[in-house]
Amino acid sequence: MPPTPQRDFGAPTIVIGAGPHGLAAAALLRRSGVPAVILERSDRVGASWTQRYDHLRLHTTPGASKLPGLSVPRQAGPWVSRDEYVRYLERYVVHHRLDVRVATPVQRIERAEPGRGTQWLVHSSDGPVPAGAVVVATGRCHTPNLPHWPGRSTFTGTLLHSAHYRSPALYRGQHVLVVGAGNSGTEIASVLAGAGAGRVRIAVRTPPNILPRSSARWHAVGRLTEALPLAWRDRTSLLTQRLAVPDLTSRGLPRPRAGLYTRNVREGVNPVLDHGFVDAVRSGRVEPVEAVQAFDGPDVLLADGTRLRPDTVIAATGYRPNLHDLVGSLGVLDEAGQPLAVGARTHPEAPRLYFAGYTNPLTGVLRQAGIEARAIAHAFRGETARSPLPAPRSATA
Numbered sequence: 001m002p003p004t005p006q007r008d009f010g011a012p013t014i015v016i017g018a019g020p021h022g023l024a025a026a027a028l029l030r031r032s033g034v035p036a037v038i039l040e041r042s043d044r045v046g047a048s049w050t051q052r053y054d055h056l057r058l059h060t061t062p063g064a065s066k067l068p069g070l071s072v073p074r075q076a077g078p079w080v081s082r083d084e085y086v087r088y089l090e091r092y093v094v095h096h097r098l099d100v101r102v103a104t105p106v107q108r109i110e111r112a113e114p115g116r117g118t119q120w121l122v123h124s125s126d127g128p129v130p131a132g133a134v135v136v137a138t139g140r141c142h143t144p145n146l147p148h149w150p151g152r153s154t155f156t157g158t159l160l161h162s163a164h165y166r167s168p169a170l171y172r173g174q175h176v177l178v179v180g181a182g183n184s185g186t187e188i189a190s191v192l193a194g195a196g197a198g199r200v201r202i203a204v205r206t207p208p209n210i211l212p213r214s215s216a217r218w219h220a221v222g223r224l225t226e227a228l229p230l231a232w233r234d235r236t237s238l239l240t241q242r243l244a245v246p247d248l249t250s251r252g253l254p255r256p257r258a259g260l261y262t263r264n265v266r267e268g269v270n271p272v273l274d275h276g277f278v279d280a281v282r283s284g285r286v287e288p289v290e291a292v293q294a295f296d297g298p299d300v301l302l303a304d305g306t307r308l309r310p311d312t313v314i315a316a317t318g319y320r321p322n323l324h325d326l327v328g329s330l331g332v333l334d335e336a337g338q339p340l341a342v343g344a345r346t347h348p349e350a351p352r353l354y355f356a357g358y359t360n361p362l363t364g365v366l367r368q369a370g371i372e373a374r375a376i377a378h379a380f381r382g383e384t385a386r387s388p389l390p391a392p393r394s395a396t397a
């Protein structure tokens, strides 16, 4: 990267979280001459990825998974493994010479007394740090969401969230019920079925939109058709699914009624990119069942009244951003705990407090990291040009 004149804003810019969104934002701020300090609670970058299951591969292509300024190496192949992606994030830090302070959890952000360029006080394990601007990038998938099913605490089998599932080895010979048919649930169920689990069922509340994995390039189609009406896009996506994915109704998995675009807009849900799930259902190795309603001792009660007695239940039931402790007192979250303004937009009462990584676009979250980072760096340049702070001084990055 060419030398960049640095700007003196009086108080540092702080990025919270060294995941893809935080790293991309810091890299593009730095490229704009704004050195940012990244505070990361764990002891390494890309910590969320290191904690995900062993056989995880990205369901987005390398081109849609790279962050600004550095390609994912060709050797990583078309479906990048978890460990390759962690190595890529580590290289990204070195490549952009990012300043990451690990083992520095941030507890909360509060408004600072107005001073020389200071907007925020960031309370971390190192004490309160004044900041001119803050980018919150602590992850949309921050905290596992485990539903409060009635009788959950009476369950005598093993219940875990997919965030704590690592590999199929532990479940050999077991009866496993996976709850939730998103990308994680369908992938975990098919891997378990192929790796010696005794019986694998998947509880499905809403039949997923499924596309072949090879159609990861549908992201490009999604971008090209963005301007068209939702209903039209839905109809074409349902038609594509009819042509590309066999009907699994007789196996207990009917075709989805809502199109993938509507589900994304209404529920923030993305389609399943098939990693072998369709074959596993078709051959009976994974058995779809109704949604889970309650637990009762050793049993799981389903919506159609069926009782199952699995050894293990793996809840692939999603995540929450859990931003309340961090920014809950600032009036910047909606009722569901989501930031009211994301990306380059800031809340009118919270200037220079940015949120990166809190949407789930069909075009892919990792691709979105670059888009939001660019927008934030751009907004930042606009703000600093208007600010009465000292003029930029020349220096080299």
Ligand SMILES: Cc1cc2nc3c(=O)[nH]c(=O)nc-3n(C[C@H](O)[C@H](O)[C@H](O)COP(=O)(O)OP(=O)(O)OC[C@H]3O[C@@H](n4cnc5c(N)ncnc54)[C@H](O)[C@@H]3O)c2cc1C
Pocket: 016, 017, 018, 019, 020, 021, 022, 039, 040, 041, 042, 045, 046, 047, 048, 049, 052, 056, 057, 058, 059, 060, 065, 104, 105, 106, 107, 137, 138, 139, 140, 141, 142, 184, 326, 356, 357, 364, 365, 366, 367
């Ligand atoms: C199983 C799974 C597979 C996925 N696969 C894909 C895929 O193939 N393609 C795709 O585009 N998207 C995928 N996603 C979605 C998304 O890309 C990832 O969740 C991605 O990690 C989001 O990046 P992020 O930087 O927003 O959050 P994260 O990667 O979660 O990074 C947040 C960072 O903030 C740190 N942090 C949190 N709280 C604090 C705090 N208080 N103080 C300091 N640091 C803190 C965390 O330790 C973490 O390092 C996947 C998600 C999951 C759950």
